[in-house]
Amino acid sequence: MNSFRHRRTSTLGLPALVLLITAAGCSSADGSATAAVPSPGAKTAKLCRNLDKVLPAEVDGESREDPSPESALTAGWGDAAIILRCGVVRPPKMLDPKVAEGRDPDAVPGGVNGVRWLMEKRDDGGYRFTSALRRAYVEVTVEEGRDSSSVLIDLAPAVKKAIPKGIAD
Missing domain, CATH: 3.40.1000 (Protein Transport Mog1p; Chain A)
Structure with missing residues (x-):
């Protein structure tokens, strides 16, 4: 039972860790802003x-x-x-x-x-x-x-x- 609980915690923890790393990688920690680029003639x-x-x-x-x-x-x-x-x-x-x-x-x-x-x-x-x-x-x-x-x-x-x-x- 203990190994099942350990695996379940690890399995649930891994997606959360991946999500956290992905969110950190997509944040604007470098300070760069975004702006919509116009499309004129x-x-x-x-x-x-x-x-x-x-x-x-x-x-x-x-x-x-x-x-x-x-x-x-x-x-x-x-x-x-x-x-x-x-x-x-x-x-x-x-x-x-x-x-x-x-x-x-x-x-x-x-x-x-x-x-x-x-x-x-x-x-x-x-x-x-x-x-x-x-x-x-x-x-x-x-x-x-x-x-x-x-x-x-x-x-x-x-x-x-x-x-x-x-x-x-």
């Missing part, structure tokens, strides 16, 4: 690749740490504190008359250093900014508590250089 993708080449190495004091999967359409700084995605679809709020009239407290249009942005408050307390009146939509998410104006000031020169003014497709 060829013209927009080219603009986004140009943007990737001129993005700063540091934003708001954070070093560049790109999220996974690797893509020229995404960038990150400060282990997901700041995530940029280029070639996203136009946010529905950009066409909402309440936003344009300033009657939506969760979405506000504005501009920083020559780049127009739609600011949306996220459920987690952070913000999502999407560029407006440019040939590609650039989305920047900023975690709660971070000075988003510094983030946009640091990113504006690259956006102005790589993404021409106009209306995105």
